[in-house]
Amino acid sequence: TEEKMPELADDIRSLVDPKSQADPKFQTPFLYTRITAKAVRQALIDEKGYTEDELPCENTIGNILKRMGYKLKRIQNIKPLKKIPETDDIFENVDRINHQADDNPEALRISIDTKAKVNVGEFSRGGKTREKEPERALERHWNGTLQSSVCKVIGWAETMTWNGVHTVVHLVDKVYQKGIKLTKDVMKICEERIERMENLPKWDVTIKLTIW
DSSP states (O other), rough: TTOTTTHHHHHHHHHOOOOGGGTOOOOTTSSSSOOOOOHHHHHHHHHHHEEEEEEEEEHHHHHHHHHHTTTEOEEESSSSSOOOOOOHHHHHHHHHHHHHHHTOOOOOOOOOOOOOOOOOSSOOSSEEEESOOOOOOOOBBBBBBBOHHHHHHHHHHTEEEEEEEEOOOOOOOOOOOOOOOHHHHHHHHHTTEEEEESSSSTTOEEEEOOOO
């Protein structure tokens, strides 16, 4: 393939390595997606004008990437992952409750999910991406790509899907007050309606509702 299409390697390199671009305004198509053989093949069609028929298959593109030095490499962590002692119990309990809801036709299940804050910068949490040299990071990481800017985080979030539906992402720049807490008297009233799981009191609670 490379003998028949000598320009192919240079075109691939220009796509996967933004440093090789002569045009500083060019944005790599892999800013918000992983560098896979399938994605590179599609980028050659979209960005370089190749046709579906003249390009080799994904496996060949993958072999070319490997020969060029773009192999799947793990982000090098310099800090260990954080894991609390209750992590395994939390996930086991969530799985158990989910099965209970699945088996109960009268159950109304409302899923509310919150995420811990993620620092923007050179942080990692596992995964692999095609690089000549593995990137160095700290602790948090998203799918093989470092979330090094707010724009990058938003761009990646917009690529997420659920049942084929893309997410709608907005940046909230409102400044919220810190240190606001319930008083002991108000918290006491709330606690009267809460039953806490014995081994996971901070993570598993049952809220008793009054229905009129």
